[in-house]
Amino acid sequence: MLKGLLIGFFCFMLFLILHSIVFHYRGPFEKRFRVIRNIFLSLIPLYIVLYTLISGDILMLIPADPMQTSETVLAISKVLNFVTGFMLYVFLFMSYGEFYFIIDRSLSLRVMVELERHPEKRVSFEELKNVYSPDEIYRRRFRHMVESGCIVEEAGYYRNTTKGRCLANLFGISKKILNVWPGG
Structure with missing residues (x-):
């Protein structure tokens, strides 16, 4: 189950780097959140490709040995692994969106x-x-x-x-x- 989490975290870190680069060298943008959202969405295929290419046995908590674990449990584990990592990526993005809008829109923060x-x-x-x-x-x-x-x-x-x-x-x-x- 760790594979998906690590790939999700990697994609989010890449998102932060790309956001910083794009906003520093291509901005300013009138519709900033649209650009942020597009960077996020553009990395979803990367998540899928990395998840597909990285070996299934790497960082699995459940042994992938069919002698020790049933095929059904392995299949469910793989789906949960993918979904868990993807949801980590989505929730990190949502949290970042909140952070970004506090910085961009908060009157209290601007006053301070x-x-x-x-x-x-x-x-x-x-x-x-x-x-x-x-x-x-x-x-x-x-x-x-x-x-x-x-x-x-x-x-x-x-x-x-x-x-x-x-x-x-x-x-x-x-x-x-x-x-x-x-x-x-």
Whole structure:
């Protein structure tokens, strides 16, 4: 079962390297997450090829000896090995997506960075508003939601699309379960 995990981890490390190279030497990009997603997706065939080419006996926790282990157990083990490694790759990507968006979009993080960058290590609320205009922050967020197909603008009003309604319901239920109403 270790083979799949190691290949999944290898593909994720390669993803991080490619992301860094692409963003440093080919950027900036307007649709950054699309580029990140495409790098992730482009490595899925590599995962499959590596999994296929690397010997099945390497790093298996269950002995591949048919005398010791039934064929059914071996077949299930191989499928689980592949799926486990692939899911590791997917979950590492999802975690990285959260990390990336905290860095890219978090107002709290931006404020703390701005405070550190200021020579006196302090900034007034008015100075922060000049750097991070609340109106511009909302424009950017709404533009992103329109571009991602979650909402549409009609005659100056916004409404959820089907995708937006599904996400709103999913996260609304999650907020109720976690008791984080209202806001937050």
